[in-house]
Amino acid sequence: MLRFAFSITLISSALAATPALMPLPVTVRLGTGKLILDKTFRAALVSAPDTRLKASVGRFVERLSRQTGIPMLGLGNAAPKLRVECAGAGSEYPVLGEDESYTLDVTSEGAVLKAPTRAGALHGLGTFGQLVTLGPGGFEVPAVHIEDKPRFPWRGLMMDSARHFMPLEVVKRNLDAMAAVKLNVFHWHLADDQGFRVESTRFPKLHQEGSDGLFYTQDEIRSVVAYARDRGIRVVPEFDIPGHTTAWLVGYPELGTNPGPYEIGRKWGVYENALDPSREETYAFLDTFFEEMTALFPDRYFHIGGDEVEAKQWNASARVQTFAKQNNLKDAHAIQAYFNQRVQKLLQKRGKIVIGWDEVLHPDLPRDIVVQSWQGQKSLAEAAAKGYRGILSWGYYLDHLRPAAFHYGVDPMAADADSLGQEQRSRILGGEMCMWAEYVTAETVDSRIWPRAAAIAERLWSPAASRDLESMYARMEAVSRVLEWTGVQHRANYAPMLERLTGGRPSEPLRVLADAVEGLGLGPRARAGKYTSLTPMNRLADAARPESESVRALELAAAKVAANPKGSLADAAALRREFSRWAANDARFQELAAENPLLAELKPLSRDLAALGNAGLKLLDALEKGQAPAAAFVAEQTRGITRMEKPAAEVNLAATRPVKVLLKGGKK
Ligand code: ACM
Numbered sequence: 001m002l003r004f005a006f007s008i009t010l011i012s013s014a015l016a017a018t019p020a021l022m023p024l025p026v027t028v029r030l031g032t033g034k035l036i037l038d039k040t041f042r043a044a045l046v047s048a049p050d051t052r053l054k055a056s057v058g059r060f061v062e063r064l065s066r067q068t069g070i071p072m073l074g075l076g077n078a079a080p081k082l083r084v085e086c087a088g089a090g091s092e093y094p095v096l097g098e099d100e101s102y103t104l105d106v107t108s109e110g111a112v113l114k115a116p117t118r119a120g121a122l123h124g125l126g127t128f129g130q131l132v133t134l135g136p137g138g139f140e141v142p143a144v145h146i147e148d149k150p151r152f153p154w155r156g157l158m159m160d161s162a163r164h165f166m167p168l169e170v171v172k173r174n175l176d177a178m179a180a181v182k183l184n185v186f187h188w189h190l191a192d193d194q195g196f197r198v199e200s201t202r203f204p205k206l207h208q209e210g211s212d213g214l215f216y217t218q219d220e221i222r223s224v225v226a227y228a229r230d231r232g233i234r235v236v237p238e239f240d241i242p243g244h245t246t247a248w249l250v251g252y253p254e255l256g257t258n259p260g261p262y263e264i265g266r267k268w269g270v271y272e273n274a275l276d277p278s279r280e281e282t283y284a285f286l287d288t289f290f291e292e293m294t295a296l297f298p299d300r301y302f303h304i305g306g307d308e309v310e311a312k313q314w315n316a317s318a319r320v321q322t323f324a325k326q327n328n329l330k331d332a333h334a335i336q337a338y339f340n341q342r343v344q345k346l347l348q349k350r351g352k353i354v355i356g357w358d359e360v361l362h363p364d365l366p367r368d369i370v371v372q373s374w375q376g377q378k379s380l381a382e383a384a385a386k387g388y389r390g391i392l393s394w395g396y397y398l399d400h401l402r403p404a405a406f407h408y409g410v411d412p413m414a415a416d417a418d419s420l421g422q423e424q425r426s427r428i429l430g431g432e433m434c435m436w437a438e439y440v441t442a443e444t445v446d447s448r449i450w451p452r453a454a455a456i457a458e459r460l461w462s463p464a465a466s467r468d469l470e471s472m473y474a475r476m477e478a479v480s481r482v483l484e485w486t487g488v489q490h491r492a493n494y495a496p497m498l499e500r501l502t503g504g505r506p507s508e509p510l511r512v513l514a515d516a517v518e519g520l521g522l523g524p525r526a527r528a529g530k531y532t533s534l535t536p537m538n539r540l541a542d543a544a545r546p547e548s549e550s551v552r553a554l555e556l557a558a559a560k561v562a563a564n565p566k567g568s569l570a571d572a573a574a575l576r577r578e579f580s581r582w583a584a585n586d587a588r589f590q591e592l593a594a595e596n597p598l599l600a601e602l603k604p605l606s607r608d609l610a611a612l613g614n615a616g617l618k619l620l621d622a623l624e625k626g627q628a629p630a631a632a633f634v635a636e637q638t639r640g641i642t643r644m645e646k647p648a649a650e651v652n653l654a655a656t657r658p659v660k661v662l663l664k665g666g667k668k
Helices: 004-016 051-068 116-129 170-178 205-210 219-227 246-251 280-296 310-315 318-326 332-348 378-385 404-410 424-425 446-448 452-461 469-486 494-501 508-515 521-528 551-564 569-593 600-624 631-646 656-663
Strands: 026-036 043-046 083-088 100-106 111-115 133-135 138-148 154-160 183-192 235-240 301-303 353-357 372-375 388-393 428-435 516-520 651-654
Touching: 004 494, 026 100, 026 235, 026 469, 026 494, 043 452, 043 521, 051 116, 051 469, 083 100, 100 116, 111 116, 116 170, 116 446, 133 310, 170 219, 170 446, 170 452, 170 469, 183 246, 205 246, 219 235, 219 280, 219 424, 235 301, 235 600, 246 301, 280 301, 280 332, 280 494, 310 332, 372 378, 378 388, 378 424, 378 428, 404 428, 404 469, 428 446, 428 452, 446 516, 452 469, 452 600, 469 551, 469 569, 494 508, 508 516, 508 569, 551 656, 569 600, 569 656, 600 631, 600 651, 600 656, 631 656
Parallel strands: 043 083, 083 111, 154 183, 154 428, 183 235, 301 353, 353 372, 372 388, 388 428
Antiparallel strands: 026 138, 100 111, 100 138, 133 138, 516 651
């Protein structure tokens, strides 16, 4: 650990342009000198013949060429500047627990990447890419020795394609970004009350009647699985049963506990509809369904959901109740455990291991199932203690739009795991972040995943001791920019969405406001009570980022100025510039909003932002004169800020934070 901490200090102090490594490698030892990237750059692959790895290295060089503007020679064995030595290709598809380690040595002469498997080689290429910075002599990589391997073998992103359909290009661009931060599991939530998203040839009414025409063909599914495989990512499909199944029942009402008819869900929230666990026909259907779907998804693990099953229909059904009595099933949880055991056997005979949300935990289930903990961290340790393997998702819900620091602070090996023995701890496989899609669309989903997902990726990959928030944010913000070149559009859609809100008029005043707010997540949006799957997601709350990078910078500046007003002149000037901008923005914003119904809800926010700007300027004046602000002023501003901290128009006015720091004289 000591060596690790020491290395990181070196990285941040010794380099002019600091490479933003994320996730942080286990060991980074800087050498002297650097490798200059120029048109003689050439990568050579030394391994067992492996066309897929060759293609990956080719893609890597092509990206490097675009990044540096240097036409590069691509792959070639003569005088390579980057030598990739991959001991063995490994399995055809990525598998849980394979060796993902690599070492990377860079000198002024060249770089050598060594990995036992294709997975490790891909991770090493990613790290090499992150080491490229612009120096005085052009693009360069510092001389360095890196040894790296993941802390957890299961590092996932769950994408919900059911609530809002996510087109193929959204899925693929997110796979590219996942690979860039060494995530290795794409958990694909493919069916829910609001949509059944996979073509089924055996039961075509599933996608024909359950998807509004928005589904993936089987060829498309295969293309995603191959695309993920080539990037070292496993694809774990989820078909959530027996609850969350309304979309199945539209075409096949006979599977339901109630007779139907059913319609595709348009509202959010938990539905009462559930498959009928008492009829053999349900299991016969699932048997055929799994036969088809397990052939599409090669991964060993198959997710059956199992969350939030409402007992109401089962309790009210005479058939289900008679069945429960006959089988000694005392309540709905016992009925679900019976159902899960049947399902588990159907999947086991096809070589699959079941994974489910934590509600599936029941003593009657075999110990090889994997539990995905979403309701709290305790159930993960509990599952591990009972002999189950588990992954953590509680604390990694991206749809709650919490700051990166919150997610970064959540560790699968939390205090609850302290009482576990070594073997039990090894059952904690890692974690998955969840991108539930009630309040995102194809246009906004990237901005709700990235860049915060990179912070979680680091939590799951890097040593537990990586905890420095300043370092994390600095690197995350740098990596965020780089991620856009991989294809995700988390930054790109911001400006066009603001311009759309202004009806095509110059959007600068809205931009000033948008930079000063943060979008709110599932809870506040659900409480607003106005959303269905048909509601356009086109408001400031959708365009605004979950966490304002510019406000964070102002908070840091405010803390420095409050602590040392005379010694932080550049920070004070930056604050003054931004506060003045806020103060002057309202008149322009009100003019822009005058006849625009889309902006009407933002008028009070804009006035508040101006008030914050004016208050901030007064506080800076006082600090610069060495005076304490008047008590009455402080009291009035404190009251105002308390009011402004309540969300409006489903956004937070983040701009309160730097002003609050000044108001409190730098105290928290
Ligand atoms: C869940 O969030 N219902 C797994």
